[in-house]
Amino acid sequence: MTSTINGTNKAPHPAPRILVVDDEQSVCDVCTRTLTRCGYDVVATTNPNAAVGMLQRTPMFDLLLTDIKMPQMSGLELAQIARDHDPAIAIIIMTGYASVEHLHMSVQRGVADFLSKPFEIEYLRLAVDQALHKRSLLQDNLRLQTLEQLLASSEALNRSLDLAQFAEVLLRVSLIQAGCRAAFLILPETAPHITQTASSSDAVVHEAGRLLAMRSLNEQRPIVAAHEAFGEYQDQPLGYALAVPLRSQGEVSGVLLLCDTQPGLLLPGVQEGMMLLANHAGGALRNAALYSQLDEAYQRLQDLDKMKSEFISIASHELRTPLSIVLGYSSMLRDQLADEQYDYMQRILESAQRIKYLVDDMVSLRHIETGEAQLHLDLVAIPELINETLGQFRSIAAGRQHTLSFEHPSRTINCLCDREKIALVLKHLIANAIKFTPEGGRITVLVTIEESNAIKAALPQQHGSPHTGDPWLVIAVRDTGIGIAKHEQTRIFDRFYQAADSLTRDHGGIGLGLALVRELVSSHGGVVWVDSRPTEGSTFSFAVPFRHSFVAEPRSITT
DSSP, X not given: OEEEOXXXXXXXXXXXXXXXXXXXXXXXXXXXXXXXXXXXXXXXXXXXXXXXXXXTSSSOOSEEEEESXXXXXXXXXXXXXXXXXXXXXXXXXXXXXXXHHHHHHXXXXXXXXXXXXXXXXXXXXXXXXXXXXXXXXXHHHHXXXXXXXXXXXXXXXXXXXSHHHHHHHHHHHHHHHHTOSEEEEEEESSTTOEEEEESSTTEEEOHHXXXXXXXXXXXXXXXXXXXXXXXXXXXXXXXXXXXXXXXXXXEEEEEEEEEESSGGGGSXXXXXXXXXXXXXXXXXXXXXXXXXXXXXXXHHHHHHHHHHHHHHHHHHHHHHHHHHHHHHHHHHHHHTOOHHHHHHHHHHHHHHHHHHHHHXXXXXXXXXXXTOOOOOXXXXXXXXXXXXXXXXXXXXXXXXXXXXXXXXXXXXXXXXXXXXXXXXXXXXXXXXXXXXXXXXXXXXXXXXXXXXXXXXXXXXXXXXXXXXSSOEEEEEEEEOSOOOOGGXXXXXXXTTOOXXXXXXXXXXOOSOHHHHHHHHHHHTTOEEEEEEETTTEEEEEEEEEOOSOOOOOEEEEEO
């Protein structure tokens, strides 16, 4: 037998169901007519064995009204069977004579009241009303206890971000809440296949249980079922089952299948409690699944990053030796040639030198990544370093009709930094500015000393804030080039990333320059950022902690 529970729309509350058992048909008729007029759903029988079968079927009864003395079975024996089937059922015993022994045995079986025959109709109505009211209060109390337990359970579930750990916690909590023998967490992967996790190695779900779980999954609602082998626990058949879908944000992420040898899972209170648990578990399961996917993606990224680092290490090592030979012999041959042959060899040297720069960038990134790169701090005259670096680009800038200029305070600015690494940062930023600025453009290097608040205001939101206290040395390289789209500005400092336009033949490179700039600046405890608009040019700025500054009115030097 299978029934469903409406998990979304609440149906009208059904009338309490009462089972009347008495070997006298006249007593059954009187009780049935009286209680039916009071609005109860009444079923009566004179056969105690038939009553046992009724108690084991669904829907379940709220109250048992039985005679204490019957030929085939006593009312107290029937009460014990009813209590074993449904611990929450209300029981009223009808008796022609009461004794202390009967009273004691009745209390042991949870009897709510006695009706001495003959009894008045009003007493019958009053006894039934009070017994059902007491049962309702008991159920409400159990619900409150369940909610308290669910609150503690939901906290444990929310802390379980690993899927295996989540399943273990959920199944353990489910066994305690439902009081059943076995629990299974069934997760959909690729329909119609499903994977299962059992509460115990001794618990096995059968095909009937899997079909019930799939039905609950497809219909997205709880389902109770009985009288079928849904599973097995320690060689005992599990003939009662409750399948509850785990929902989160309107989607079903799994099914909790509870199985038992006894019909306790069919109790409304148990069903309500498991539905509440399932609602909590649905969100926790979704979080655990997302965390698992994120962790897997992170592991894949780490593996890819490791492979990329190994490739950089191997490629740079294998390229350096033949590249040194190419540069050496090409330089020797060039000096022995003239005219066109000299020009050809010069182009070979320039192309080989470009490869050398790329290999040097790869080696530098590798050294930073492995911690081999160490800062060699010295008090560096920043304007002199910038002038020296600009001098290396004069011929290239002249060939593209660029104007190079430098604005800085008139007094010398000495900064404690690694001269070689700051020079490499400048080279990459100036080279990029030249590469992406059309002929006749202007490239300006600016040096300022700023307080930390000014740096915070200039940084985009995705950057971390610099520490407060010390002033900062800020060097900016401004160009009138093609600019960078807003959506690409957050990625251009990533390794091997290039803006779309840089993939053309006009703008070469493999996307390591700005990544190296970021790493070199970060090694100084600094930050780097860009301010750019398409067709309006770009300004790349970096800031490092600064001391021993002398600031005066800015002056401009044009080369």
